[in-house]
Amino acid sequence: MHINVRKILLTLVACLNIFLCSTALAYEEITIETGSAWEMEHPKVLYQSDNHEVCELYQKEDGKFCILLVKPGDATITVWMFEDKKIYQEKFLLHVVGEPVDAKDIIAAMKNSAGNTQGATNVDFPNVFPRGSYRGNIGQATTSGSINGIVPVNELSNLKLLHWNLTDAQLQECYDAVKPFVATLVDLPHEEQMKKIALELREFFDARMEYSTTAPHFLDAYGYLVLKKASCQGAAAATGLCLNMLGFDYEHVNHNKWTHQWCRVNYNGTYWIVDPYGLYCGPEPAPYKHPIGE
Structure with missing residues (x-):
């Protein structure tokens, strides 16, 4: 049927x-x-x-x-x-x-x-798309030098938050994983940058990842980008890393709380939600309110 x-x-x-x-x-x-x-x-x-x-x-x-x-x-x-x-x-x-x-x-x-x-x-992975269908730039080979328009890892504006639960080497590995993707966004308008970050990280999740609240590093960018097992907090951390690399400052809403989490960005006086896991990128309907709820 x-x-x-x-x-x-x-x-x-x-x-x-x-x-x-x-x-x-x-x-x-x-x-x-x-x-x-x-x-x-x-x-x-x-x-x-x-x-x-x-x-x-x-x-x-x-x-x-x-x-x-x-x-x-x-x-x-x-x-x-x-x-x-x-x-x-x-x-x-x-x-x-x-x-x-x-x-x-x-x-x-x-x-x-x-x-x-x-x-x-690829019937083996019951998620939005089968494993292996992701063909984006996250995780691709990257150059070791700096790229114009990308903030160096030690100058990220939310460095302390991004470094939470990670060693220097682990944070660097996350940075290197998204660097080829972020490099494709450098010359785009800011709104387009935010939207593409949300879309790309969602596609990466759907194709390569598994949602988890128990796996090692499920709460941080390393779990999301490297181990490929993470929660919405890991998604927000990976999103924040990409945003920082392009010069955006952000607020990690509900960090370390047992509820939905996302990145909040002040864009020209209007607060935007950038949330690949929650499938939304755009202005928040009210302060700290998500369009699809928590």
Whole structure:
């Protein structure tokens, strides 16, 4: 059974623009059988599941994605849809019932069905995109010398905060990891720099990383950029490092608190949120308020 998630989204989202509305969204509850595939037809959709035992990701060769429902249980799916420069969000609570199913069997059934003849790639990592799909510059080889427009590591304006929990060598490794990416932003307008930082770090997370609140360094940039296991605090730290390298000062909102965290930047008198994990980059709707809540 295949569910056209785009039709569901267009019906349920009702043009909710989270840039303008910060009200918490209710969950839409759906009961669905194991062996089903939740098809993702919209080209710009991000999905996040809180139960990877129930949901596995499948990507067809045409680039479309499906969530394969392989085990009974409950899973919360959060969906962000990007359309016409706006972001829409919906949440679903899936009640998956039935016997456990091998993901390969679902894939085989899809390949044998009319209109679903594409093969699978990288089913092993159930996140927004499969492992290895990131093709950006983070982690690429870098030059050892300075680059015009990039602040040296020992001159970063938030150096003490970025150095928290890290050795000199670990901070340097983080700096070197993002340096090739940051170098591509030097000549861009400041708004574009912030937006590209948020987008690139989110793509890096979706393709290479695993969310964790227990792994070593899950709270800092080293966990995010090097070990590739981190929380939203690690995402904010990696974001802050990129911002500092381009000359932005920032405030790490809710640092070391058990709640959502992001970077707050004073840009020409207007405070911006730069938050790759929370999928938002833009002016804050009110002081210290995030458009999608905490």
